Amino acid sequence: MTLGSLWLLLARRTRLWMVGGTLAVLAGTALGLLSLTAFVDSGRSEPLALLPSMALSLGGGYAVxxxxxSASRCNVRIHRNWRGHPRTGRFLWTLSLAVAVAGLGTCIAAGTVNPLAPGVLVWMFMGVYLALAGWATAIIGASAAARQDQPEPLRAGARVPGR
Structure with missing residues (x-):
């Protein structure tokens, strides 16, 4: 099953929410990078400048x-069926966990330098993590639902019903 065929399994409205949320996360991350450069230059954080970044990053992440x-119509077991999931879904799932760990480490390291720094950084990492986890979940869930809808393949020597 290709990524394009999995994309077609998602409802149109789901696809719109996921694409819109991804664009919002990208915009929020870009605004967060702008506020981060202003923070590095002045050493002070502007809470009103962080609000649009936070709203776009977190809102977009949850919109994905x-x-x-909800794209999965069946029980998905991420770790138990790991080899059965599409490579794209496994890659995005692993990447989302890497972003979460890198974000945590970056926020801890930045907090030792300046206690205001984690507040500037956390929204950017969180939005990207949520978006990646949402895409991975949609791909893995859609493929699991497609596998569940297909009839089981015949094994050698198995009897065909009705014959």
């Missing part, structure tokens, strides 16, 4: 995550 979760 919730439809991604």
């Amino acid at each position: 995550l919730f439809p991604g979760i």
Whole structure:
């Protein structure tokens, strides 16, 4: 099953929410990088400048995550069926966990330098993590639902019903 065929399994409205949320996360991350450069230059954080970045990053991340979760119509076991999931879904799932760990490490390291720095950084990492996790969940869930809808393949020597 290709990524394009999995994309077609998602409902049109789900796809719109996920694409819109991804664009919002990208915009929020870009605004966060702008506020980060202003923070590095002045050493002070502007809370009103962080609000648009926070709203776009977190709002967009959840706009991807919730439809991604709802795309699965069956129980998905991420670790138990790891080899059965598409490579793209496994890659995005692993990448989302790497972004979460890198974000945590970066925020801890930045907090030792300046206690205001984690507040500037956390929204950027969190939005990207939520978006990646949402896309991974949608791909893995859609493929699991497609596998569940297909009839089981015949094994050698198995009897065909009705014959």
